[in-house]
Amino acid sequence: MSAQMPVLKEPLKKRMGSKKLLYILILLFLALLAVLFFNSSISKISEIQIEGTRFVSKEDINKKAAILVGDAFFRTSSNTIEQRVLALPQISKATVTKVFPGLIKIEIVEYPVVAFELSKQGELTALLSNGTTVEAQNDEMQLVDKPVLSGWTEKDPIKAELTKQLGKISSKQLSDLSEIIPYPSAAYPDRVIMYTRTKFEVVTAVSVLPEKIEALNAVIETQEPGKITMLLADTYVPFKEESPENIDADQKETTQ
Template structure:
Protein backbone atom coordinates (compact mmCIF):
# COMPACT_ATOMS: atom_id res chain seq x y z
CA UNK A 1 0.00 0.00 0.00
CA UNK A 2 1.60 3.31 -1.11
CA UNK A 3 1.60 6.39 1.16
CA UNK A 4 0.03 9.56 -0.18
CA UNK A 5 2.52 12.46 -0.72
CA UNK A 6 1.60 15.66 1.16
CA UNK A 7 0.75 18.72 -0.90
CA UNK A 8 3.53 21.35 -0.80
CA UNK A 9 2.39 24.94 -0.41
CA UNK A 10 4.02 27.68 -2.47
CA UNK A 11 5.84 30.26 -0.32
CA UNK A 12 3.99 33.51 -0.04
CA UNK A 13 5.42 36.46 -1.95
CA UNK A 14 6.95 39.20 0.21
CA UNK A 15 5.46 42.59 -0.18
CA UNK A 16 8.65 44.27 -1.43
CA UNK A 17 6.89 46.99 -3.35
CA UNK A 18 5.57 48.80 -0.26
CA UNK A 19 8.97 48.68 1.50
CA UNK A 20 10.77 50.19 -1.46
CA UNK A 21 8.17 52.92 -1.69
CA UNK A 22 8.59 53.69 2.03
CA UNK A 23 12.39 53.91 1.65
CA UNK A 24 12.10 56.23 -1.32
CA UNK A 25 9.66 58.49 0.51
CA UNK A 26 12.00 58.60 3.53
CA UNK A 27 14.98 59.57 1.36
CA UNK A 28 12.96 62.28 -0.35
CA UNK A 29 11.84 63.61 3.01
CA UNK A 30 15.44 63.75 4.29
CA UNK A 31 16.60 65.45 1.11
CA UNK A 32 13.83 68.02 1.49
CA UNK A 33 14.80 68.69 5.09
CA UNK A 34 18.46 69.09 4.05
CA UNK A 35 17.56 71.60 1.35
CA UNK A 36 15.34 73.54 3.73
CA UNK A 37 18.05 73.56 6.41
CA UNK A 38 20.84 74.86 4.17
CA UNK A 39 18.53 77.56 2.81
CA UNK A 40 17.37 78.70 6.22
CA UNK A 41 18.97 81.35 8.43
CA UNK A 42 19.88 78.75 11.05
CA UNK A 43 22.58 77.32 8.75
CA UNK A 44 24.23 80.72 8.20
CA UNK A 45 26.89 82.54 10.19
CA UNK A 46 25.01 85.02 12.35
CA UNK A 47 27.90 86.45 14.40
CA UNK A 48 31.70 86.66 14.16
CA UNK A 49 33.52 87.34 17.44
CA UNK A 50 37.18 88.50 17.43
CA UNK A 51 39.18 88.56 20.66
CA UNK A 52 42.80 89.14 21.72
CA UNK A 53 43.79 91.57 18.98
CA UNK A 54 45.85 94.59 19.90
CA UNK A 55 47.67 95.79 16.80
CA UNK A 56 45.77 93.98 14.04
CA UNK A 57 42.43 95.71 13.41
CA UNK A 58 39.20 93.70 13.55
CA UNK A 59 38.60 94.55 9.90
CA UNK A 60 42.05 93.24 8.97
CA UNK A 61 41.45 89.96 10.80
CA UNK A 62 37.99 89.63 9.26
CA UNK A 63 39.37 90.10 5.76
CA UNK A 64 42.09 87.52 6.38
CA UNK A 65 39.54 85.04 7.76
CA UNK A 66 37.49 85.42 4.54
CA UNK A 67 34.18 84.70 6.27
CA UNK A 68 31.29 87.13 6.76
CA UNK A 69 27.89 87.08 8.38
CA UNK A 70 25.52 85.24 6.07
CA UNK A 71 28.05 82.66 4.85
CA UNK A 72 27.21 78.98 5.23
CA UNK A 73 28.15 77.88 8.75
CA UNK A 74 29.56 74.51 7.65
CA UNK A 75 31.16 75.64 4.40
CA UNK A 76 34.59 76.49 5.87
CA UNK A 77 36.36 74.55 8.60
CA UNK A 78 37.86 76.12 11.71
CA UNK A 79 41.33 74.96 10.63
CA UNK A 80 41.00 76.73 7.28
CA UNK A 81 40.05 80.01 8.97
CA UNK A 82 42.95 79.66 11.41
CA UNK A 83 45.39 79.17 8.54
CA UNK A 84 44.17 82.31 6.80
CA UNK A 85 44.42 84.53 9.86
CA UNK A 86 47.90 83.16 10.65
CA UNK A 87 49.15 84.79 7.43
CA UNK A 88 49.00 88.15 9.22
CA UNK A 89 52.55 88.99 10.41
CA UNK A 90 51.42 89.96 13.92
CA UNK A 91 49.96 86.54 14.71
CA UNK A 92 51.70 84.02 16.95
CA UNK A 93 48.66 81.78 17.47
CA UNK A 94 45.06 81.69 16.22
CA UNK A 95 42.19 79.57 17.56
CA UNK A 96 38.80 79.38 15.85
CA UNK A 97 35.78 77.79 17.51
CA UNK A 98 32.27 77.40 16.16
CA UNK A 99 29.15 77.42 18.33
CA UNK A 100 25.96 76.25 16.62
CA UNK A 101 23.87 77.98 15.60
CA UNK A 102 25.80 80.61 13.69
CA UNK A 103 28.57 81.87 16.01
CA UNK A 104 32.23 81.87 14.86
CA UNK A 105 34.77 82.95 17.50
CA UNK A 106 38.29 83.94 16.43
CA UNK A 107 40.79 84.23 19.30
CA UNK A 108 44.22 85.58 18.37
CA UNK A 109 47.51 85.86 20.22
CA UNK A 110 49.90 88.39 18.75
CA UNK A 111 53.67 88.37 19.14
CA UNK A 112 54.74 90.37 22.21
CA UNK A 113 56.20 93.86 21.99
CA UNK A 114 59.93 93.85 22.79
CA UNK A 115 60.96 97.39 21.82
CA UNK A 116 59.82 100.71 20.42
CA UNK A 117 61.21 102.93 17.71
CA UNK A 118 60.55 106.58 16.93
CA UNK A 119 60.48 107.43 13.24
CA UNK A 120 61.85 110.62 11.70
CA UNK A 121 58.24 111.86 11.44
CA UNK A 122 57.60 111.35 15.14
CA UNK A 123 55.50 108.21 14.78
CA UNK A 124 55.87 105.57 17.46
CA UNK A 125 56.47 102.05 16.14
CA UNK A 126 56.27 98.89 18.22
CA UNK A 127 58.67 96.08 17.33
CA UNK A 128 57.34 92.57 17.92
CA UNK A 129 59.47 89.57 18.87
CA UNK A 130 59.34 88.20 15.30
CA UNK A 131 60.72 91.42 13.81
CA UNK A 132 57.38 92.84 12.68
CA UNK A 133 56.87 96.60 13.02
CA UNK A 134 53.41 97.92 13.90
CA UNK A 135 52.03 101.37 14.61
CA UNK A 136 51.90 102.03 18.36
CA UNK A 137 50.87 105.65 18.87
CA UNK A 138 48.36 104.53 21.52
CA UNK A 139 50.91 102.50 23.49
CA UNK A 140 53.43 105.14 24.51
CA UNK A 141 52.90 104.30 28.18
CA UNK A 142 54.59 100.94 27.54
CA UNK A 143 57.87 102.78 26.99
CA UNK A 144 58.44 102.51 30.74
CA UNK A 145 59.20 98.79 30.46
CA UNK A 146 60.55 98.37 26.92
CA UNK A 147 63.77 99.65 25.28
CA UNK A 148 63.80 102.26 22.53
CA UNK A 149 65.82 101.53 19.38
CA UNK A 150 67.63 104.57 18.01
CA UNK A 151 69.71 105.06 14.85
CA UNK A 152 68.53 101.91 13.03
CA UNK A 153 67.64 101.77 9.34
CA UNK A 154 64.31 100.25 8.35
CA UNK A 155 65.83 97.38 6.38
CA UNK A 156 68.65 96.51 8.79
CA UNK A 157 68.66 92.68 9.19
CA UNK A 158 70.51 93.06 12.50
CA UNK A 159 67.48 94.88 13.94
CA UNK A 160 65.20 91.95 13.10
CA UNK A 161 67.58 89.50 14.76
CA UNK A 162 67.84 91.81 17.77
CA UNK A 163 64.07 91.80 18.27
CA UNK A 164 64.09 88.00 18.22
CA UNK A 165 66.78 87.91 20.91
CA UNK A 166 64.89 90.45 22.99
CA UNK A 167 61.82 88.24 22.74
CA UNK A 168 63.72 85.46 24.53
CA UNK A 169 64.48 87.66 27.54
CA UNK A 170 62.46 87.65 30.71
CA UNK A 171 60.18 90.55 31.61
CA UNK A 172 62.55 91.81 34.32
CA UNK A 173 65.57 91.71 32.01
CA UNK A 174 63.75 93.51 29.22
CA UNK A 175 62.30 96.20 31.48
CA UNK A 176 65.80 97.31 32.55
CA UNK A 177 66.91 98.08 28.98
CA UNK A 178 66.42 101.75 28.13
CA UNK A 179 67.99 102.37 24.72
CA UNK A 180 69.82 100.29 22.12
CA UNK A 181 71.98 101.88 19.42
CA UNK A 182 73.93 100.19 16.59
CA UNK A 183 77.71 100.79 16.57
CA UNK A 184 78.97 98.33 13.93
CA UNK A 185 82.67 97.58 13.60
CA UNK A 186 84.79 95.55 11.20
CA UNK A 187 85.06 92.66 13.63
CA UNK A 188 81.43 92.91 14.80
CA UNK A 189 79.04 94.30 12.16
CA UNK A 190 76.21 93.64 14.64
CA UNK A 191 77.84 95.48 17.56
CA UNK A 192 75.46 97.50 19.74
CA UNK A 193 75.51 99.70 22.81
CA UNK A 194 72.79 99.18 25.42
CA UNK A 195 71.90 101.75 28.05
CA UNK A 196 70.04 100.38 31.06
CA UNK A 197 67.68 102.04 33.50
CA UNK A 198 70.05 100.97 36.27
CA UNK A 199 72.67 103.33 34.74
CA UNK A 200 74.92 100.79 33.00
CA UNK A 201 76.44 101.17 29.54
CA UNK A 202 76.86 97.82 27.79
CA UNK A 203 78.81 97.24 24.58
CA UNK A 204 78.12 93.86 23.02
CA UNK A 205 76.95 92.27 19.75
CA UNK A 206 73.61 90.74 18.80
CA UNK A 207 75.29 87.47 17.80
CA UNK A 208 76.83 86.98 21.27
CA UNK A 209 73.96 88.40 23.30
CA UNK A 210 72.29 85.01 24.04
CA UNK A 211 75.45 83.62 25.65
CA UNK A 212 76.30 86.84 27.48
CA UNK A 213 72.92 87.75 28.94
CA UNK A 214 73.28 85.72 32.16
CA UNK A 215 76.70 87.18 32.89
CA UNK A 216 75.35 90.65 32.14
CA UNK A 217 72.52 90.16 34.62
CA UNK A 218 74.99 89.01 37.28
CA UNK A 219 77.08 92.17 36.90
CA UNK A 220 74.08 94.49 36.91
CA UNK A 221 72.64 92.85 40.03
CA UNK A 222 75.85 92.85 42.05
CA UNK A 223 77.93 95.80 40.87
CA UNK A 224 77.54 99.56 40.91
CA UNK A 225 76.83 101.37 37.62
CA UNK A 226 79.64 101.24 35.10
CA UNK A 227 80.72 100.37 31.59
CA UNK A 228 80.48 96.72 30.56
CA UNK A 229 82.05 95.26 27.42
CA UNK A 230 80.96 91.79 26.37
CA UNK A 231 82.51 90.73 23.09
CA UNK A 232 85.46 88.35 22.70
CA UNK A 233 86.50 89.26 26.24
CA UNK A 234 84.35 90.65 29.05
CA UNK A 235 85.34 93.74 31.02
CA UNK A 236 83.67 95.92 33.63
CA UNK A 237 84.77 99.35 34.83
CA UNK A 238 82.75 101.36 37.40
CA UNK A 239 81.97 104.89 36.30
CA UNK A 240 83.57 106.43 39.41
CA UNK A 241 86.88 104.78 38.42
CA UNK A 242 86.70 106.37 34.97
CA UNK A 243 85.91 109.74 36.57
CA UNK A 244 88.90 109.44 38.91
CA UNK A 245 91.20 108.57 36.02
CA UNK A 246 89.93 111.55 34.03
CA UNK A 247 90.46 113.87 37.01
CA UNK A 248 94.00 112.58 37.53
CA UNK A 249 94.72 113.08 33.85
CA UNK A 250 93.40 116.65 33.95
CA UNK A 251 95.45 117.43 37.07
CA UNK A 252 98.64 116.18 35.39
CA UNK A 253 97.96 118.32 32.35
CA UNK A 254 97.40 121.37 34.60
CA UNK A 255 100.66 120.95 36.48
CA UNK A 256 102.72 120.44 33.37
Protein backbone atom coordinates in the same frame (compact mmCIF):
# COMPACT_ATOMS: atom_id res chain seq x y z
CA MET B 1 -5.38 1.37 -3.84
CA SER B 2 -3.31 4.35 -4.78
CA ALA B 3 -2.94 7.31 -2.32
CA GLN B 4 -3.62 10.76 -3.67
CA MET B 5 -0.57 13.04 -3.62
CA PRO B 6 -1.16 16.27 -1.67
CA VAL B 7 -1.03 19.43 -3.68
CA LEU B 8 2.16 21.39 -2.94
CA LYS B 9 1.60 25.07 -2.35
CA GLU B 10 3.91 27.51 -4.05
CA PRO B 11 5.94 29.60 -1.57
CA LEU B 12 4.63 33.07 -1.13
CA LYS B 13 6.83 35.71 -2.72
CA LYS B 14 8.02 38.36 -0.31
CA ARG B 15 6.64 41.66 -1.09
CA MET B 16 9.83 43.72 -1.63
CA GLY B 17 8.16 46.51 -3.51
CA SER B 18 6.66 48.07 -0.38
CA LYS B 19 10.02 48.11 1.46
CA LYS B 20 11.79 49.75 -1.45
CA LEU B 21 9.10 52.37 -1.56
CA LEU B 22 9.55 52.98 2.17
CA TYR B 23 13.33 53.45 1.75
CA ILE B 24 12.80 55.88 -1.10
CA LEU B 25 10.33 57.90 0.95
CA ILE B 26 12.77 58.06 3.88
CA LEU B 27 15.59 59.23 1.61
CA LEU B 28 13.36 61.85 0.04
CA PHE B 29 12.33 63.02 3.50
CA LEU B 30 15.96 63.31 4.65
CA ALA B 31 16.90 65.16 1.48
CA LEU B 32 14.04 67.56 2.03
CA LEU B 33 15.14 68.15 5.62
CA ALA B 34 18.72 68.82 4.43
CA VAL B 35 17.53 71.32 1.84
CA LEU B 36 15.34 73.09 4.39
CA PHE B 37 18.19 73.13 6.96
CA PHE B 38 20.86 74.53 4.66
CA ASN B 39 18.49 77.20 3.40
CA SER B 40 17.38 78.25 6.86
CA SER B 41 18.94 80.92 9.07
CA ILE B 42 20.01 78.29 11.61
CA SER B 43 22.69 76.98 9.23
CA LYS B 44 24.20 80.45 8.68
CA ILE B 45 26.85 82.38 10.62
CA SER B 46 24.92 84.78 12.84
CA GLU B 47 27.80 86.28 14.86
CA ILE B 48 31.60 86.51 14.72
CA GLN B 49 33.39 87.30 17.99
CA ILE B 50 37.05 88.39 17.87
CA GLU B 51 39.13 88.66 21.05
CA GLY B 52 42.75 89.56 21.78
CA THR B 53 43.23 92.31 19.20
CA ARG B 54 45.58 95.17 19.91
CA PHE B 55 47.62 96.05 16.85
CA VAL B 56 45.56 94.37 14.15
CA SER B 57 42.00 95.53 13.50
CA LYS B 58 38.97 93.25 13.65
CA GLU B 59 38.18 94.28 10.08
CA ASP B 60 41.56 92.96 8.90
CA ILE B 61 40.98 89.68 10.75
CA ASN B 62 37.53 89.27 9.23
CA LYS B 63 38.92 90.00 5.79
CA LYS B 64 41.78 87.51 6.20
CA ALA B 65 39.49 84.85 7.67
CA ALA B 66 37.24 85.24 4.59
CA ILE B 67 34.02 84.67 6.54
CA LEU B 68 30.99 86.92 6.90
CA VAL B 69 27.75 86.91 8.84
CA GLY B 70 25.29 85.06 6.64
CA ASP B 71 27.82 82.58 5.23
CA ALA B 72 27.21 78.85 5.64
CA PHE B 73 28.23 77.78 9.15
CA PHE B 74 29.76 74.46 8.08
CA ARG B 75 31.33 75.59 4.82
CA THR B 76 34.78 76.45 6.24
CA SER B 77 36.54 74.43 8.94
CA SER B 78 37.99 75.97 12.10
CA ASN B 79 41.52 74.91 11.11
CA THR B 80 41.23 76.62 7.73
CA ILE B 81 40.12 79.88 9.37
CA GLU B 82 43.01 79.66 11.86
CA GLN B 83 45.59 79.24 9.10
CA ARG B 84 44.19 82.21 7.21
CA VAL B 85 44.33 84.45 10.29
CA LEU B 86 47.90 83.37 11.12
CA ALA B 87 49.00 84.88 7.80
CA LEU B 88 48.75 88.30 9.46
CA PRO B 89 52.29 89.26 10.61
CA GLN B 90 51.17 90.59 14.00
CA ILE B 91 49.58 87.32 15.10
CA SER B 92 51.48 84.44 16.71
CA LYS B 93 48.52 82.20 17.61
CA ALA B 94 44.88 81.90 16.56
CA THR B 95 42.15 79.67 17.99
CA VAL B 96 38.79 79.34 16.24
CA THR B 97 35.81 77.81 18.04
CA LYS B 98 32.45 77.12 16.42
CA VAL B 99 29.39 77.22 18.70
CA PHE B 100 26.24 75.94 17.03
CA PRO B 101 24.02 77.57 16.02
CA GLY B 102 25.75 80.39 14.19
CA LEU B 103 28.52 81.65 16.53
CA ILE B 104 32.20 81.70 15.55
CA LYS B 105 34.79 82.79 18.14
CA ILE B 106 38.26 83.86 17.03
CA GLU B 107 40.81 84.27 19.83
CA ILE B 108 44.20 85.60 18.84
CA VAL B 109 47.55 86.16 20.54
CA GLU B 110 49.77 88.83 19.05
CA TYR B 111 53.55 88.96 19.21
CA PRO B 112 54.69 91.01 22.23
CA VAL B 113 56.22 94.48 21.99
CA VAL B 114 59.97 94.30 22.70
CA ALA B 115 61.20 97.74 21.62
CA PHE B 116 60.24 101.14 20.23
CA GLU B 117 61.65 103.22 17.42
CA LEU B 118 61.20 106.75 16.14
CA SER B 119 59.94 106.88 12.57
CA LYS B 120 61.21 109.38 9.99
CA GLN B 121 58.12 111.44 10.76
CA GLY B 122 59.10 111.57 14.44
CA GLU B 123 56.34 109.19 15.53
CA LEU B 124 56.96 106.43 18.04
CA THR B 125 56.45 102.98 16.54
CA ALA B 126 56.45 99.63 18.33
CA LEU B 127 58.54 96.63 17.30
CA LEU B 128 57.15 93.15 17.91
CA SER B 129 59.29 90.13 18.76
CA ASN B 130 59.11 88.84 15.15
CA GLY B 131 60.40 92.13 13.74
CA THR B 132 57.03 93.54 12.65
CA THR B 133 56.62 97.29 13.05
CA VAL B 134 53.26 98.59 14.27
CA GLU B 135 51.87 101.89 15.44
CA ALA B 136 52.44 102.41 19.15
CA GLN B 137 49.32 102.65 21.29
CA ASN B 138 48.62 105.72 23.43
CA ASP B 139 49.04 103.85 26.71
CA GLU B 140 52.48 102.63 25.65
CA MET B 141 53.68 106.12 24.72
CA GLN B 142 52.86 107.35 28.23
CA LEU B 143 55.08 104.73 29.88
CA VAL B 144 57.90 103.37 27.76
CA ASP B 145 59.21 100.31 29.59
CA LYS B 146 61.03 98.87 26.58
CA PRO B 147 64.28 99.96 24.88
CA VAL B 148 64.25 102.53 22.10
CA LEU B 149 66.22 101.57 18.99
CA SER B 150 68.23 104.43 17.50
CA GLY B 151 70.34 104.66 14.34
CA TRP B 152 68.95 101.58 12.60
CA THR B 153 67.95 101.40 8.95
CA GLU B 154 64.41 100.33 8.11
CA LYS B 155 65.14 96.84 6.75
CA ASP B 156 68.32 96.01 8.63
CA PRO B 157 68.37 92.19 9.09
CA ILE B 158 70.35 92.61 12.31
CA LYS B 159 67.55 94.74 13.73
CA ALA B 160 65.05 92.00 12.89
CA GLU B 161 67.27 89.43 14.64
CA LEU B 162 67.65 91.78 17.62
CA THR B 163 63.88 91.95 18.12
CA LYS B 164 63.72 88.14 18.13
CA GLN B 165 66.43 87.95 20.79
CA LEU B 166 64.74 90.64 22.88
CA GLY B 167 61.59 88.53 22.76
CA LYS B 168 63.45 85.82 24.71
CA ILE B 169 64.31 88.21 27.55
CA SER B 170 62.02 88.56 30.56
CA SER B 171 59.91 91.71 30.98
CA LYS B 172 61.91 92.71 34.06
CA GLN B 173 65.22 92.46 32.23
CA LEU B 174 63.82 94.22 29.17
CA SER B 175 62.44 97.13 31.20
CA ASP B 176 65.96 98.11 32.33
CA LEU B 177 67.20 98.62 28.75
CA SER B 178 66.65 102.22 27.66
CA GLU B 179 68.39 102.49 24.26
CA ILE B 180 70.12 100.18 21.76
CA ILE B 181 72.39 101.54 19.01
CA PRO B 182 74.20 99.63 16.23
CA TYR B 183 77.97 99.54 16.79
CA PRO B 184 79.39 97.17 14.14
CA SER B 185 83.00 96.08 13.88
CA ALA B 186 84.95 93.82 11.53
CA ALA B 187 84.82 90.94 14.02
CA TYR B 188 81.23 91.58 15.13
CA PRO B 189 79.03 93.13 12.41
CA ASP B 190 76.08 92.69 14.79
CA ARG B 191 77.74 94.52 17.68
CA VAL B 192 75.56 96.99 19.61
CA ILE B 193 75.74 99.48 22.46
CA MET B 194 72.98 99.20 25.05
CA TYR B 195 72.24 101.84 27.68
CA THR B 196 70.36 100.80 30.80
CA ARG B 197 68.09 102.78 33.10
CA THR B 198 70.44 101.80 35.91
CA LYS B 199 73.17 103.92 34.20
CA PHE B 200 75.28 101.17 32.63
CA GLU B 201 76.76 101.18 29.12
CA VAL B 202 76.94 97.71 27.61
CA VAL B 203 78.85 96.67 24.49
CA THR B 204 77.77 93.28 23.18
CA ALA B 205 76.57 91.53 20.03
CA VAL B 206 73.11 90.39 19.00
CA SER B 207 74.37 86.85 18.39
CA VAL B 208 75.64 86.44 21.97
CA LEU B 209 72.96 88.44 23.78
CA PRO B 210 70.83 85.47 24.97
CA GLU B 211 73.80 83.76 26.62
CA LYS B 212 75.14 86.98 28.13
CA ILE B 213 71.95 88.45 29.57
CA GLU B 214 72.09 86.58 32.91
CA ALA B 215 75.72 87.59 33.49
CA LEU B 216 74.79 91.16 32.59
CA ASN B 217 72.04 91.18 35.22
CA ALA B 218 74.44 89.84 37.84
CA VAL B 219 76.84 92.74 37.21
CA ILE B 220 74.09 95.37 37.19
CA GLU B 221 72.64 94.08 40.47
CA THR B 222 75.96 93.97 42.35
CA GLN B 223 78.17 96.68 40.85
CA GLU B 224 78.20 100.47 40.52
CA PRO B 225 77.34 102.01 37.12
CA GLY B 226 80.08 101.50 34.56
CA LYS B 227 80.97 100.13 31.16
CA ILE B 228 80.43 96.44 30.49
CA THR B 229 81.84 94.61 27.47
CA MET B 230 80.39 91.20 26.71
CA LEU B 231 81.86 89.68 23.57
CA LEU B 232 84.50 86.94 23.40
CA ALA B 233 85.62 88.03 26.86
CA ASP B 234 83.63 89.94 29.49
CA THR B 235 84.96 93.06 31.19
CA TYR B 236 83.56 95.63 33.61
CA VAL B 237 84.99 99.06 34.42
CA PRO B 238 83.22 101.50 36.79
CA PHE B 239 82.82 104.96 35.26
CA LYS B 240 84.68 106.62 38.12
CA GLU B 241 87.74 104.42 37.46
CA GLU B 242 87.97 105.15 33.74
CA SER B 243 91.35 106.53 32.74
CA PRO B 244 92.91 107.77 29.46
CA GLU B 245 94.25 104.23 29.04
CA ASN B 246 90.74 102.84 29.22
CA ILE B 247 89.52 105.38 26.68
CA ASP B 248 92.36 104.46 24.26
CA ALA B 249 91.48 100.81 24.69
CA ASP B 250 87.85 101.60 23.87
CA GLN B 251 88.86 103.42 20.71
CA LYS B 252 90.99 100.44 19.59
CA GLU B 253 88.05 98.16 20.30
CA THR B 254 85.95 99.85 17.60
CA THR B 255 88.24 98.33 14.95
CA GLN B 256 87.90 94.81 16.36
